[in-house]
Amino acid sequence: MTNLAVKLPGLSLKNPVMPASGCFGFGREYSKFYDLGKLGAVIIKAATGSELFGNPTPRVAETPSGMLNAIGLQNPGVEKIIEHELPFLSQCEIPVIANVAGSIIDEYEMVAKAFNQTDMVNALELNISCPNVKQGGMQFGTDPKMAAMVTERVKRVSNLPVYVKLSPNVTDIKKMAKAVEAAGADGISMINTLTGMQIDLKSRKPLLANQTGGLSGPAIKPVAIRMIDEVKQHVSIPIIGMGGISSAEDVLEFLLAGADAVAVGTANFQNPLICPEIIEELPGVLHRFGFDSVADAVGKGGSHAHV
């Protein structure tokens, strides 16, 4: 029997697969396709202090092997999320990771406090890497000092474990990872989307109303793998890996690079059943490549592996 269970700070996962923040709403829509209880956990869409309406449309554009999005953190605000969305997820009996965003550090604190006061959230994911909002978001994720500061401030008000979601739009991801670890992060999520642009040939204007957007999907998987491989050598806190995962083989590749668990994002759009399908196939794939458990495979590949 292949053991898929994963233990992470604050999270007992029956398997390492969870939908990524922003690609799964608050779960309701996908619960029509399958029992969410099959998932390792769910990472809900980013919450801000008050309601955000996001960017004008078009907000998405397809790219080779991926897509750009510039939703702009649209969400009903933390209070409404706690009141109207979390009770539904609580019934599903899976760990819930709440993605926390803000335009100033006070807002991150306020949102984190609100989630701490409920018993419906198991961990926080700090979104310091959204490329689609003018204030906050990525500005915290590209400066190690700022990233450390927001992590520290949120840790101070939170009993929940804090995973910091890193931006790939930096020259040295190790510095970012080390800075948030030193500031008390319990784990790292990586990677968020890469900033990109696509120009419409007819209008000669960017396809997205926001002009730039975040690139996701299989196109960014090698970037994610390289960055996890690099960060794993320099931190001792666990990593939730994400970026273009669309198969059980992809999951194994992330585990080998050093991820302890994984999140699936864009692939949900093509196949709403992708998460349960991957979970079903994972034992066979692990076995085929010589592993008895998920934990066995973590960090067993990549540039520093002795194989």
Added chain:
Amino acid sequence: MIKKEMVRVESSSLVARDTVKMVLENEYISRLAVPGQFLHVEAAGHTLRRPISIADADREIGTVTIIFRVTGSGTKQLASCQPGMTLTVLGPNGNGFPFMQAGSRVLLIGGGIGVPPLYYLGRSLAVKPCTVKAILGFQSAADVFYEKEFREFAGTVIVTNDGSFGEKGLVTDVIEQAGSFDYYYTCGPTPMLQAVTRKLKRKPGFVSMEEYMGCGVGACFACAIPARDGGYKKICKDGPVFPAEEVRL
């Protein structure tokens, strides 16, 4: 309820310039599909599905018809699918057009690739029976399709931008020709929807909207648009059909 379903391409044909009609076999979707709903169709080798409105459904033989325009590599790929091939779709998606009681007089106003959902709607309303009239606008004669099909149940006016077929001008130029009606239903490019809803602002009506979509099921907020009440609507899940007064176009 929306499901991920396999469909088999029964036939595929060109009905106008770059405009493909595809008949798909699927018992479940044909049974549930109502006018105004859409399918989120897989295009092999592409990350995102393509939202395509349902142009007709036949419960007896278990088929559903889609009509789409080839505008990029995704729809080009779809257009290359041969009879016998299978694809996956999510559907039926979204909310359809609300039906009016028998005896109503309704006006359908379609533009370009916004015409197909109005066909299924008009055909269904005509058997209620409602009195159905249609104004269909196209760029040019080469783009005109389904004129004969609409005429089977509706007094139909065709209008082209360049006057190469039917009347010359825009759909809003010929609305008076339709005479009196109780409700209108419209689908087409946003500038057309703006012009139609402005012109008919005293009449109750329903608009069907189009937008680039991500998930197509209401989870990703890619197709969220501002609503009149200050909130927002997701086109894929709350729409694509809205009462004209509810959305800001």
